[in-house]
Amino acid sequence: MKINQYNPTPLKAYSENRVRESADRTQSQSQTTAPSRDVVNVSSQARLLGAARQTATESSDVREQKVKELRDQVRAGTYKPDIRKTALNLVREEVDFLR
Template identity: 35%
Template sequence: MQIKGFPTGIQTYEQSKTEKTKADKGSSQGSSQAQSGDRVTLSQGAKLHQTAMKAAGNSDEVRMEKVQNLKERVADGSYQPDARRTAEKMIREDLENWMGGATNE
């Protein structure tokens, strides 16, 4: 992410706000000075995550009753995941990815 025009040094909020107001008034009066704004750039990983979340949201495979049940169990404290089983699955998946899917179960 690139932030242009970020105040350097010690500058109070009021000083920054006053300068911004002056700049806004100048640009609204037909100033020929180009405005520079903030720009956000998403990483490839973020773009992939965004695409995956959209696809998951549009999927018919999401079983809302199961999701709701899990939410209720988490909320009331009755959901107790097996940490060892979760860790084993994470390690197995990592090994499969590392070895190209050549592990046996």
């Protein structure tokens, strides 16, 4: 018996077997995971918020100039809101809510 002689056949069979097992494992995983699906549940509050955002995005900015003027006033420190008018609007909204 020669010790220096190398026979690659047993090693080749082992490596081919590992490749087959890996391919079989990958195929079986893809078959078992394919039918399952992810499920997402959205609350009614989230749906309402999404609808509100979509409506706001689609609406035209009619008061864009007014908002720009107010933003400039706030940045300059010259914005002086009418506190009496704000209070009256808040009270009116509460009264309308109670009706």
